[in-house]
Amino acid sequence: MKTRAVIDVSALPTWAFASKSLMWWGTLGFITIETSGFGLGLASYLYLAQKAQEWPLAAPPPDLWPGIIMTVLLLISLLPNYVLKGSARAAQLASTRLGLVIMSLFGLLPLIVRVFEFRALNVSWDTNAYGSIVWLLLGLHTVHIGTDAVDTLVLTALMFTNNGYMKRRFSDVNDNAVYWDFVVVSWLPIFFLLYWFPRLVG
Amino acid sequence: MGMALVRRLMATNPRGIRDDELSEVGLKRRLEQTWAQPTGWLGWLMVDDHKIVGRRYIVTTFIFLILGGLAAVAMRLQLARPDSLLIGPDLYDQLFTMHGSTMMFLFAVPVMEAFAIYLVPLMVGTRNIAFPRLNAFSYWIYVAGGILLWTAFAFNTGADNGWFSYVPLAGPEFAPGKRADIWAQMITFTELSALAVSIEIICTVFKQRAPGMTLDRIPLFVWAMVVTSFIVLFAMPAVMLSSTMLILDRLVGTHFFNPAEGGDTLLWQHLFWFFGHPEVYTIFIPATGMVSAIIATFARRPVFGYLALVLALISIGILSFGLWVHHMFVTGLPRLGESFFTASSMMIAIPSGVQIFCWIATLWGRPLRFATPLLFVLGFIVNFVLGGLTGVMVASVPLDTQVHDTYFVVAHFHYVLVGGAVFPLLAAVYYWFPKITGRMLSETIGSWNFWLAFIGFNVAFFPMHILGLWGMPRRVYTYPAELGWGPLNLVSSAGALVFAASFAVLLLNVFQSFRRGAVAGDNPWGAGTLEWATSSPPPPYNFALQPVVNNREPLWAERDSMPVVTGLRVDRRELVGTSVTYAEAETREVAPDPSIWPFLAAVATTIMLVGSIFTPWAVVWGTPPIAVTLIGWFWRKGEKEDLD
Numbered sequence: 036m037k038t039r040a041v042i043d044v045s046a047l048p049t050w051a052f053a054s055k056s057l058m059w060w061g062t063l064g065f066i067t068i069e070t071s072g073f074g075l076g077l078a079s080y081l082y083l084a085q086k087a088q089e090w091p092l093a094a095p096p097p098d099l100w101p102g103i104i105m106t107v108l109l110l111i112s113l114l115p116n117y118v119l120k121g122s123a124r125a126a127q128l129a130s131t132r133l134g135l136v137i138m139s140l141f142g143l144l145p146l147i148v149r150v151f152e153f154r155a156l157n158v159s160w161d162t163n164a165y166g167s168i169v170w171l172l173l174g175l176h177t178v179h180i181g182t183d184a185v186d187t188l189v190l191t192a193l194m195f196t197n198n199g200y201m202k203r204r205f206s207d208v209n210d211n212a213v214y215w216d217f218v219v220v221s222w223l224p225i226f227f228l229l230y231w232f233p234r235l236v237g
Numbered sequence: 238m239g240m241a242l243v244r245r246l247m248a249t250n251p252r253g254i255r256d257d258e259l260s261e262v263g264l265k266r267r268l269e270q271t272w273a274q275p276t277g278w279l280g281w282l283m284v285d286d287h288k289i290v291g292r293r294y295i296v297t298t299f300i301f302l303i304l305g306g307l308a309a310v311a312m313r314l315q316l317a318r319p320d321s322l323l324i325g326p327d328l329y330d331q332l333f334t335m336h337g338s339t340m341m342f343l344f345a346v347p348v349m350e351a352f353a354i355y356l357v358p359l360m361v362g363t364r365n366i367a368f369p370r371l372n373a374f375s376y377w378i379y380v381a382g383g384i385l386l387w388t389a390f391a392f393n394t395g396a397d398n399g400w401f402s403y404v405p406l407a408g409p410e411f412a413p414g415k416r417a418d419i420w421a422q423m424i425t426f427t428e429l430s431a432l433a434v435s436i437e438i439i440c441t442v443f444k445q446r447a448p449g450m451t452l453d454r455i456p457l458f459v460w461a462m463v464v465t466s467f468i469v470l471f472a473m474p475a476v477m478l479s480s481t482m483l484i485l486d487r488l489v490g491t492h493f494f495n496p497a498e499g500g501d502t503l504l505w506q507h508l509f510w511f512f513g514h515p516e517v518y519t520i521f522i523p524a525t526g527m528v529s530a531i532i533a534t535f536a537r538r539p540v541f542g543y544l545a546l547v548l549a550l551i552s553i554g555i556l557s558f559g560l561w562v563h564h565m566f567v568t569g570l571p572r573l574g575e576s577f578f579t580a581s582s583m584m585i586a587i588p589s590g591v592q593i594f595c596w597i598a599t600l601w602g603r604p605l606r607f608a609t610p611l612l613f614v615l616g617f618i619v620n621f622v623l624g625g626l627t628g629v630m631v632a633s634v635p636l637d638t639q640v641h642d643t644y645f646v647v648a649h650f651h652y653v654l655v656g657g658a659v660f661p662l663l664a665a666v667y668y669w670f671p672k673i674t675g676r677m678l679s680e681t682i683g684s685w686n687f688w689l690a691f692i693g694f695n696v697a698f699f700p701m702h703i704l705g706l707w708g709m710p711r712r713v714y715t716y717p718a719e720l721g722w723g724p725l726n727l728v729s730s731a732g733a734l735v736f737a738a739s740f741a742v743l744l745l746n747v748f749q750s751f752r753r754g755a756v757a758g759d760n761p762w763g764a765g766t767l768e769w770a771t772s773s774p775p776p777p778y779n780f781a782l783q784p785v786v787n788n789r790e791p792l793w794a795e796r797d798s799m800p801v802v803t804g805l806r807v808d809r810r811e812l813v814g815t816s817v818t819y820a821e822a823e824t825r826e827v828a829p830d831p832s833i834w835p836f837l838a839a840v841a842t843t844i845m846l847v848g849s850i851f852t853p854w855a856v857v858w859g860t861p862p863i864a865v866t867l868i869g870w871f872w873r874k875g876e877k878e879d880l881d
Contacts (some may be wrong), residue, residue, distance in 0.1 A: 036759075036770065037798040041785050042448055042822055044813055045255060045804030049825045057367055057444050057814065057826060064436035064470065072474035075508065079478070079493075082504055092499045160491050164499035167491035171482070189868050201879045 050203035052124060062210045066217045069179065073221050076175055080168045080228055084236070091158065092165035096233035098155035105148045106226050109219045112141035116212050116219075123208040128199055131208055135191040138215065142184030149177050156229075172225050179218045186211055253806035256782060265781055267807045272364070272777040275831050283831040285369035286777055290376050291355030292673065297376075298348035301383055303740070305339035308332045310737050313697070317730035319718035329714035330397035331416075335390055337400025338420060341516065342427040343383045345658060349523035350434045352665060353462040355673065357438055359768035359775060360456045362447030362784040364812040365828050367440035368433075370835045370870065375433035377839030382426025385847060389419040396420035399712065401513060402483070404494040404505045409487045418487055418850045421480040425846055428473045431519075435466035446820045447767065448802060448813060449786040454820075456766045456789075457533075457540060460547050461526025464554040465519045471558065472515035479508035489853050503568055510561035518557040520654060522550060524661035525592055528614050531661075531668050532596050534764040535611045536603045539790055542595035549588035549595075556585045566637045575634050582632035589625060593618065609683030610762075613664035616691045620656025624649060627702065642712075645705025651698045663690065663743070670747070671761045675773045676754030682746040689739035696732025700725040765790025770799060783813050786820075827879075834870035841866045 053059050084090045119134030152173060160170035190204075190211055198204055256264055275283045284290065312332050315324040324332065358366050366372050389395060396416050398407040407417040442455070442463050455463075482493040483505070492498035494505050533540045540546060562570060562578040596618065605611060627649040631637045640646060663686070670678050709722050716722050760769035770792055771780055782801035788794035805811040805825055814824035845859025873879055 038782050038801040039798045040257070040782070040803040041800040042802045043257075043804045044802055044822050044825055045252075045257075047804075047822060047825050049811070049827055051814075051824050054817065055814070055823050057440055060440045060443055061368060061436055064439055067470045068432055068436075068474055071471045072478055075475050075478050075511070079482075079504060079508065082507070083493075083499065083501060086501050087499050160485075161489065162492075162498075164492040164495065164501070167482075167485070167493050167500070170491075171485070171493075185864060185868075189871065193873060198873045198879065201873070203879060204873075 050206050052206050052209055056206050056210070058207065058210050059213070062214055066214065069217070070221070073175065073225070076168075076172050077224055077228055080172060083164050083168055084232070087165070090165065090236050091169075091233045092163045094158035094162065094165060096237060097152075097157055097169070097230055099230055101148060101151040101155045102226055102230040105145060105152060106222065108141075108145055108148060109222055112138070113216065113219055115141065116215050120209055120212045123205040123212070126202060126205050128194075131205065132191070132194050132199065135187065135194055135208065138212070139184070139187050139191050142180065142187045142215075145180050146177070146184060149173070149180065169229055172229060176218075176222055176225055179221065183211070183215055183218050187215070254808040255803075256805050256807050257803040259807070261781070264807065265776070268778040268781060269776065271807055271810060274777060279833065280831075282836040283373070283833050285365070285373045285829075285831045285835070287354050287358050287366035287369060287372060288673075288775060288777075288779075290369075290372050291351055294347060294351030294354055294376055294379070295673075297380060297383070298344050298351055301339050301343040302348070304387060305336050305344055306737060306740060308336040308339065310733060312336065313730040313733040315714060316716075316726050318727060319716055319720070319723045321715050324714065326714045327397070330712075331390060331393075331395035333712055334396045334399055334402075334420070335386070338386065338396055338423065339383075340654075341400055341520075342423065343379075343386070345520040345654065346431055346516065347379055347427070348662060349462075349465065349520060349658075350431065350438075352527070352662075352669070353438055353458075353465075353523065354434065356669065356768055357441055357459055357462055358445070359672075359771070359779055360459050360766055361442060361445060361450060362767045362770075362780060362786065363441065363445040364779045364783070364810070366437050367445055368437050370829055370832055371433050372437055373831075374835035374839050375430040375437075377836055378426050378433075378842060379430035381839065381843040382423045382430070385426065386419060386423040389416070394419060396423075401509050402480075403509075404483065404486075404502050407483060408494055409490075412487075415850060418484055421483045421487075422846055422850050424476055424480040426843075428477045429842075431469050432473055435469040438462050438466045439470075443817045444814050445812060445826065446815050447784045447786045448815055448820055448822045449800075450815075450820045452818055453543070454786055454789045457529035457543070457546055457550075458523070458526035461522045461529075461550055464550045465522045468515045468519050468522070468554050468557060472512045472519070474512075475508050476512035476516075479505055479512075482508075484849070488849075503565070506565050506568065507561070510564045511558070514561040514564065515557040517650075517654070518553060520658045522553060524617075524658040525550065527661045527665040527668075528596060528617060530764075530766065531610050531614050531664050532599050533790070534668075534762045535605060535608070535614075536599045537763070538599065538603065539765075540595065541598040542591070543789065545591055546595050549591045552588045553585060556581060556588070560585065563632055563637070566634050567641045579632055579634055583629055586625060586629055593622065608667075608762075609678070609680060609687055610664040610668040612684065612687040613660050613667065613690075616687065617656060617660035617664065620652055620660060620691075620694065624652025624654075624656050628653060640705050642710055643705035644701040644709045644711060647711055648698050648701035648705060651701075655694060655698070660690070663687075666743070666747075668762065669768075670750070671757030672768055672773045672775070674751055674754075675757055676750050677757050677761060678746050678750045678754060682742060682749070686739055686742045686746060689735055689742060693732050693735030693737070693739055697729050697736050698732070700729045700732075704729075760792065765793040767791055832870065834866055838863065838866035838870055 115134060115137045119138055122130040122134050156169055158166035160166050190207060194204060259267060274286050315321050315329060354366060394416050396419055398412060398417055402417060402420050405411055442459055485491040486493055492500040494500045494502050529540050529546060559581040560578060562574060563582045566575055631649055667678050667683055704722055704725050757773045759772055767784055770784060782803060785800040785802055802813055810828040811825045812828060813822050814826035815821060816823050841862040845855055845863060848855025848859050
């Protein structure tokens with residue numbers, strides 16, 4: 036069939052931020068899947084709690100401090116993450132590199148605190164169903180912190196190579212920061228259920 | 238220094254070569270080079286063209302269809318007469334589990350995705366699927382899951398707890414050995430691949446539609462796949478979560494489903510059916526999309542009630558999450574809950590009915606040519622309406638209580654799934670085979686295929702309604718002669734053989750037409766959507782110039798010349814990125830080149846997942862290789878695709 040040119044796209048950019056970026060939508064897709072997974076995990080926790088005679092089952096509630104430290108740490112990390120998004124959107128290489136180094140640390144620190152959290156649960160995964168579900172929820176969230184920490188480290192390394200001069204990398208930095216927001220926000224309901232719910236119903 | 242390198246690269250030719258600078262022949266030659274797939278055995282593992290991956294998916298799903306079908310034939314031979322000793326109870330348990338699991342996880346859902354992987358990018362007028370490397374990864378993971386399940390079966394470790402693997406039967410106490418673990422891990426493989434494909438499809442449709450293809454100009458099959466993909470995003474995590482819990486219960490002594498330690502067996506059923514019911518719609522909704530596409534072409538007019546059909550698809554998608562408890566009516570749930578789920582189960586008949594009436598209205602009063610695709614669509618309407626009617630019946634608690642776990646239910650869901658999805662799928666095979674291969678399937682063999690399938694299917698499954706009402710339970714390997722179920726079972730088995738023969742005829746047709754079929758040309762059916770605007774089979778770049786869309790059926794509206802986009806670079810893989818609602822051109826998106834890393838990542842993932850069936854330590858030693866392959870996948874060395 037013959038063709039007739041009606042739109043010229045030669046002047047359009049080859050990368051963009053947020054809703055104009057394909058990768059941003061892909062990230063949002065993965066966030067949707069994981070939200071669904073977390074939601075079902077939390078629902079399973081509540082389901083088991085509602086079936087049980089006492090809650091927590093045959094164990095004291097988790098010690099509060101590691102969880103509080105974790106929550107404070109994650110909430111504080113939102114600030115440098117926000118600044119990093121701004122640097123990326125302004126395509127400022129130096130401050131983006133600095134922000135990524137800081138966010139790499141904020142990715143690794145929670146993994147250390149997480150060790151103490153597991154120890155503060157006061158129950159093992161094979162003690163009873165309560166132990167199983169709290170280990171599962173905490174484990175699931177740890178996987179997310181770990182994944183994003185590795186992701187951030189790799190991206191940081193990449194931004195210190197020649198590739199940091201490619202403008203489209205700033206969009207990747209923005210997407211990675213959006214994902215970290217999700218890791219932090221998804222923690223809050225888990226924090227509530229794991230640490231406060233047993234104290235409220237117990 | 239870095240900046241200097243970039244500048245040097247850009248300076249060589251900052252604009253690249255643009256499509257409007259070349260002659261028609263030169264353009265095609267250049268695109269052919271840029272979009273060429275790698276060759277050789279290594280190249281074979283790197284392929285990321287959506288058409289090649291889609292074709293591989295389609296062929297693989299049909300291999301699993303044959304395997305699952307043979308399992309069904311074996312079962313029907315066993316049940317053909319009472320007190321049969323052909324197959325023992327243990328093998329029979331494996332057979333029905335393998336049949337159900339294969340058909341649901343390795344055939345029905347993946348085959349719909351396979352067609353979408355092939356067709357959606359063509360239908361929306363783009364050059365490749367979004368995230369083509371993820372697409373390649375998803376295929377390898379899917380194949381690995383299927384091989385795992387069937388290899389285990391060959392070594393007498395076939396899953397044997399039914400396709401929904403209920404606990405406590407599948408738990409550590411009653412299912413020693415590795416059969417249940419193999420099943421649970423196969424789930425992880427297939428769901429991982431389905432989730433990946435769903436994201437690709439959503440992103441392709443949201444961001445890579447041809448300019449001008451506003452939301453109300455998206456072909457109905459594409460709409461169906463978007464809705465399906467969203468269902469997958471919300472439903473599949475439920476079965477991944479529950480199958481992980483099951484493996485943990487079996488491997489490291491957790492107690493999710495162990496009532497003695499505060500666990501709950503119904504938790505499994507809730508999680509499984511929260512996935513399992515929407516799963517049915519991830520099979521059925523794409524099929525309705527196929528039907529809409531085929532009916533419009535054969536009626537030679539736009540589908541009646543486009544908006545109503547889109548809204549029906551979306552409401553079926555949402556309602557599908559409110560039905561799961563109707564699989565659990567006999568588990569003693571609260572009465573109020575049961576009433577709610579009865580109501581929502583009946584409600585889904587409304588959008589389904591809307592679809593049927595829109596299709597009938599489209600066909601009404603048109604001179605129809607009864608080519609094979611249309612025959613299968615008409616067969617679908619008959620069979621699906623029958624399945625829908627028994628669906629409304631089992632939605633009611635008292636009736637369901639009576640027929641639960643009997644052959645009535647088996648009849649019902651085969652009418653819905655085979656009648657509602659496999660018949661449209663076969664219509665789709667006949668309809669799009671010319672596009673995929675460039676050759677027509679034989680119409681003569683096609684009508685044989687249809688009539689054998691239609692008669693065989695009804696003879697096989699209609700008697701099961703009666704057997705079920707007489708009380709014949711599912712999943713029994715035999716039955717005594719005194720119950721009087723023998724004759725109808727014999728009829729059913731005979732029908733099953735005819736139905737199986739119809740697939741042999743299909744294969745014959747495919748093999749013969751692939752070599753000697755009539756040459757199809759670009760648009761053999763005179764259809765209106767974009768996949769027919771390019772050659773059959775399409776070139777690696779799909780469209781030499783990407784189309785612009787001003788109408789729901791662009792090929793019917795633009796008969797003289799096709800409006801197109803210009804200004805894309807052709808010395809790298811550029812395509813138009815558009816806005817979500819109005820499909821206005823926003824970016825020149827650069828698609829990545831093929832890579833070996835997705836395959837390596839799939840291998841590493843497979844090793845970890847299979848290892849973790851046997852030892853939890855596999856997660857520890859299996860994760861670093863996955864991380865390495867993923868980093869290799871995402872690492873950038875300043876390829877041409879990265880330049881601004």
